[in-house]
Amino acid sequence: MGPAGPLFSSAQIGNSGAMTMRESRGRNADLIVRARRMYTVDRAFGRAEALAVKDGRILAVGSRAEIENYFSAPRHLDLGDACAYPGFMDPHCHFLSYGFVLQRPWLADTSSWEEAVALMAASEIPPSGWIQGRGWDQNRWKKKDFPDRSLLDRAFPRTPAIAIRIDGHAAVANAPALAAAGLDARSRVEGGMVLLRDGLPTGLLLDNAVDLVRAAIPAPSESEMRQALLKAQASCLSLGLTSVSNAGTELREVLAMERAHEEGSLDIRIYAMLAPSAENIETLARRGPLAKDRLTARSFKMYADGALGSRGALLLEDYADDPGNRGLQTLEEGELDRICGIARGCGYQMNVHAIGDGAARLVLEAYGRHLEPGNDLRWRIEHAQLLTDEDLERIARLRIVPSIQAVHAVSDMAWTESRLGPGRMYRSHRYRDLLEHCGWLANGSDFPIEKADPLRGFRAAAFRKDDEGRPEGGWSSDQAMERVDALKAMTIWAARANFEEGSRGSLEAGKWADIVALDRDLVEDGEDSLWDATVQATIVGGKILHRI
Numbered sequence: 407m408g409p410a411g412p413l414f415s416s417a418q419i420g421n422s423g424a425m426t427m428r429e430s431r432g433r434n435a436d437l438i439v440r441a442r443r444m445y446t447v448d449r450a451f452g453r454a455e456a457l458a459v460k461d462g463r464i465l466a467v468g469s470r471a472e473i474e475n476y477f478s479a480p481r482h483l484d485l486g487d488a489c490a491y492p493g494f495m496d497p498h499c500h501f502l503s504y505g506f507v508l509q510r511p512w513l514a515d516t517s518s519w520e521e522a523v524a525l526m527a528a529s530e531i532p533p534s535g536w537i538q539g540r541g542w543d544q545n546r547w548k549k550k551d552f553p554d555r556s557l558l559d560r561a562f563p564r565t566p567a568i569a570i571r572i573d574g575h576a577a578v579a580n581a582p583a584l585a586a587a588g589l590d591a592r593s594r595v596e597g598g599m600v601l602l603r604d605g606l607p608t609g610l611l612l613d614n615a616v617d618l619v620r621a622a623i624p625a626p627s628e629s630e631m632r633q634a635l636l637k638a639q640a641s642c643l644s645l646g647l648t649s650v651s652n653a654g655t656e657l658r659e660v661l662a663m664e665r666a667h668e669e670g671s672l673d674i675r676i677y678a679m680l681a682p683s684a685e686n687i688e689t690l691a692r693r694g695p696l697a698k699d700r701l702t703a704r705s706f707k708m709y710a711d712g713a714l715g716s717r718g719a720l721l722l723e724d725y726a727d728d729p730g731n732r733g734l735q736t737l738e739e740g741e742l743d744r745i746c747g748i749a750r751g752c753g754y755q756m757n758v759h760a761i762g763d764g765a766a767r768l769v770l771e772a773y774g775r776h777l778e779p780g781n782d783l784r785w786r787i788e789h790a791q792l793l794t795d796e797d798l799e800r801i802a803r804l805r806i807v808p809s810i811q812a813v814h815a816v817s818d819m820a821w822t823e824s825r826l827g828p829g830r831m832y833r834s835h836r837y838r839d840l841l842e843h844c845g846w847l848a849n850g851s852d853f854p855i856e857k858a859d860p861l862r863g864f865r866a867a868a869f870r871k872d873d874e875g876r877p878e879g880g881w882s883s884d885q886a887m888e889r890v891d892a893l894k895a896m897t898i899w900a901a902r903a904n905f906e907e908g909s910r911g912s913l914e915a916g917k918w919a920d921i922v923a924l925d926r927d928l929v930e931d932g933e934d935s936l937w938d939a940t941v942q943a944t945i946v947g948g949k950i951l952h953r954i
Contacts, residue, residue, distance in 0.1 A: 435460045435477045437948050440470055441485040441923060446913040447492050447897050451890060459919040462947035467913050483950065485923045488942045491893065492912050493648025493920030494860040495900035498757075498788055498809050498850035500574075501642070501652040501676065502659055505634030506626070507540050507854045508641065514541030514572055519553040522569060527561040534624045536583070537567040540574075540854065545715060545821050552601075552716075555580050555609025568619055573713035573855055577616045578609045587622040589615065597736035613712040613736050631662045639674045643952045645859050646922035646941040649675035651850065651904060653757070653788070654707045657685045667701045673951050675700045675920070677904045679707035679757050682745045691752040699918075699947070702904065705755035706745055707788070710737045711765035714791065714818065714825055719762030722794070726827030733762050739772065746776045749785075755905075756785040757809065763792040763833055770800045777804045786848075786903060789814070790840060792826075792833045802843040807903050810837055810895075811852045812867035812887075819872075819881045831882075837867060838885045848903035849895035860896055861939055864928060867892040875937055889929050919948040 435458040444454040446467055456473035458465040466473060511529045516522040519542065526539040544550050558567050558580035566583035570576075584590065584607055591607055593600045598614030600607050611619065626634070642650060652659075655678040666672040680686045680703055690696060695704035712718020712734045717725055720733040742758070749756050756773070760766045766787060773785055786807040791814065793801070801808060815835035822834055840847050851863050865871060867887045870880035880886055887895070901911025910918050926939035944952035 435479040441490040444490040459948040488923040492897040495649040497848040497900040504854045505638030511539040523557040539569040575712040576716035587619040648920040651677040678703040682706040709759040720764035808847040816872040921945040
């Protein structure tokens with residue numbers, strides 16, 4: 407990798423033809439940024455030392471001497487020994503949910519169900535009148551059985567309460583919450599389950615049954631949504647995220663984002679995957695893709711199954727630790743086909759959650775009925791967590807985008823084999839295989855199911871290790887990615903997964919000046935040092951939004 411030469415855009419620098427370096431001498435910029443090293447993540451994966459910004463876009467990238475000799479600017483940002491990269495992108499998260507989670511009891515760090523309920527009991531009752539906790543994971547507790555509602559009933563005898571599992575695909579609801587949702591021992595939920603014991607609901611719900619309780623909770627007000635958006639935005643910017651993809655967005659949420667965009671309070675860029683509701687289809691999709699500087703809507707998000715941790719992921723064979731159970735299919739084939747047809751007609755992308763190999767097969771067969779080999783529609787399979795060799799080949803043939811979350815591999819590694827058995831482990835989290843077949847992929851976090859920190863995803867992809875740097879040598883290390891590819895998966899490839907590689911994802915002239923600076927070199931520094939990496943600055947559209 408050699409140093410990147412200055413890259414000029416005629417659209418930004420001149421009105422007719424690209425300018426030479428001599429012609430650009432004295433050109434006014436708004437901001438000049440300097441760093442020890444800048445990784446452009448362009449086609450050549452070049453390096454630079456400085457860049458100039460005008461009207462939120464990059465004018466040129468080059469050496470420090472070149473940029474300072476040929477451009478003048480009223481503002482200079484010297485990042486010292488920091489390394490700069492294109493702004494990190496999370497191509498699959500639940501951005502608004504994260505904003506609400508930041509204001510509710512977070513249960514991920516609890517060591518027992520008793521501790522989780524106590525944490526909820528200590529919280530104030532919000533305007534909705536519902537107590538909502540999120541994040542418990544029985545796999546992390548000494549007692550690994552799924553909890554029931556008895557403690558919640560005792561803590562909240564008259565107040566509806568729901569504690570949602572870390573993956574969002576299982577929950578425990580107390581008696582008032584079950585009553586509000588109309589769920590009882592006679593309830594049968596397509597694509598979900600109401601668990602019973604001695605003929606009565608235990609309170610444990612899976613997948614679509616969880617959604618029925620969620621639907622009974624009063625919708626947040628406009629001010630509550632705005633507060634959640636701003637809280638999530640502040641947190642993400644501090645972590646180096648300049649763009650996020652909100653998986654499953656309702657119309658009222660899109661409208662709230664749009665209002666924030668128009669008012670100028672939306673600093674982060676949002677790619678909104680729409681829930682395929684009738685109002686979203688008629689109000690937004692029928693008009694074609696929506697693309698603004700900081701808000702894009704041009705895709706549908708659907709769920710084909712649940713999660714492996716709650717045994718809701720749809721498998722081709724039985725769970726090794728639960729014979730007779732193959733998980734849950736949460737989406738009818740006919741409905742999937744219908745939405746695929748609408749997407750093709752509206753110029754929309756399809757993004758379908760498929761964790762189990764059975765769900766992947768279902769989705770890929772549906773995609774195959776609507777896509778031709780060699781297409782560039784960039785329909786995505788979200789998670790792509792369990793794949794047979796046959797379906798790996800089909801993903802490549804149909805040019806489907808693998809939208810992965812490498813951090814799930816190390817979060818789930820302690821119990822994945824118990825769910826699958828040793829004979830199916832080769833199908834699990836096979837990210838290097840996907841990269842070799844497809845040539846590229848996008849890597850996100852799925853936060854708040856995982857932490858929002860994109861560096862965890864980088865480390866998981868490159869080293870296959872958890873937050874403590876375990877296991878030594880990495881888990882299933884043959885599926886680790888090269889560092890350069892891991893960086894591309896959260897920058898230029900993430901942008902490509904959203905059809906946005908022409909405007910972001912790399913540091914090139916003409917693209918938005920979305921930049922993150924770290925105190926570590928992700929490409930060259932020692933592996934052990936990267937666990938202490940911190941974000942020094944986050945810039946979106948030339949605006950410095952986070953700085954330490």
